[in-house]
Amino acid sequence: MKLSILGSSSSSNCYVLHNDKEALIIEAGVTIQNVKQALDFKISKVVGCFVTHEHSDHSKYVEQYLKASIDVMSSKGTIDNIVIKGNRKPLAIDKYKTLQYGGFKVYAFDTQHDCQEPIGFLINHEEIGTLLFATDTYYLKHTFSNLTNIMIECNYSNSILDENVKNGTVNYMRRKRVKQSHMSLQTLKQTLQANDLSKVNNIILLHLSKENGDENLFKDEIEKLTGCKVTIAKKGIEIIINKTPF
Ligand SMILES: [Zn+2]
Ligand SMILES: [Zn+2]
Numbered sequence: 604m605k606l607s608i609l610g611s612s613s614s615s616n617c618y619v620l621h622n623d624k625e626a627l628i629i630e631a632g633v634t635i636q637n638v639k640q641a642l643d644f645k646i647s648k649v650v651g652c653f654v655t656h657e658h659s660d661h662s663k664y665v666e667q668y669l670k671a672s673i674d675v676m677s678s679k680g681t682i683d684n685i686v687i688k689g690n691r692k693p694l695a696i697d698k699y700k701t702l703q704y705g706g707f708k709v710y711a712f713d714t715q716h717d718c719q720e721p722i723g724f725l726i727n728h729e730e731i732g733t734l735l736f737a738t739d740t741y742y743l744k745h746t747f748s749n750l751t752n753i754m755i756e757c758n759y760s761n762s763i764l765d766e767n768v769k770n771g772t773v774n775y776m777r778r779k780r781v782k783q784s785h786m787s788l789q790t791l792k793q794t795l796q797a798n799d800l801s802k803v804n805n806i807i808l809l810h811l812s813k814e815n816g817d818e819n820l821f822k823d824e825i826e827k828l829t830g831c832k833v834t835i836a837k838k839g840i841e842i843i844i845n846k847t848p849f
Contacts (some may be wrong), residue, residue: 604730606754606777607641611809611836613783614660616738618754618836620844621648622730625705628652628668628723629736635667647838649673650705654693655714656721657684659660665693666829674704680720692825698722706730709799714740717784732846734804741783742790746797752844754836755794756810758785759815778796781815788821792828794834804848809836820845 609617615632619641626642652668654677655661662685665675669691672726677685679695687693691710696702698711708727715721716739723737725747732751737743739756747849758780767773773781786794795806806829818835826833834842
């Protein structure tokens with residue numbers, strides 16, 4: 604299974620999992636044209652698009668996806684906060700229930716962010732095993748079993764953020780907001796340690812802050828901690844993810 608990263612930052616987020624037969628989209632923060640290009644214009648193979656929350660870097664193009672006949676799913680709270688003018692509306696999904704879309708089983712759970720009803724996903728497919736997807740959450744109250752791949756936010760480091768407040772790059776209010784809405788390197792480490800990583804192949808770090816992050820440091824530290832292959836999510840990259848390492 605291929606993972607195409609079409610955006611991963613506070614300006615736009617979109618991830619596409621796809622093989623020859625089917626595709627699943629996570630987040631609608633890039634145009635439908637970008638999605639079409641990533642799929643060589645075979646968008647009829649899309650089984651659905653899942654959105655974590657209403658912030659525009661994740662939901663800006665929901666209406667375009669709906670117009671292209673793609674089903675868009677999220678929590679009820681998120682959908683209530685996305686303005687859709689057309690007749691086709693996103694579908695509210697139940698959390699803590701496994702739902703099937705093509706060969707993908709999707710299970711949504713609560714995350715912790717400054718919006719109405721943010722969610723994360725466990726996505727299971729016979730080719731990839733169980734993938735954890737969690738972004739824009741300052742911590743995760745759940746732990747998960749049988750994970751084979753992890754896509755998770757690593758937005759900032761406490762020390763870089765504090766340094767930026769000291770030198771005036773980031774104001775105090777913004778520091779407060781970041782801490783109450785995004786995941787730090789330090790919290791990510793605790794989160795990973797709370798889960799069984801024995802079957803995990805890939806850890807993909809999402810939504811890094813330009814000012815308050817350091818991709819080399821984050822990659823190094825998470826590699827050292829976990830022994831897993833760590834990739835920094837960046838617009839335009841493609842990763843092969845499978846159930847087993849090879
Ligand atoms: Zn975001
Ligand atoms: Zn957000």
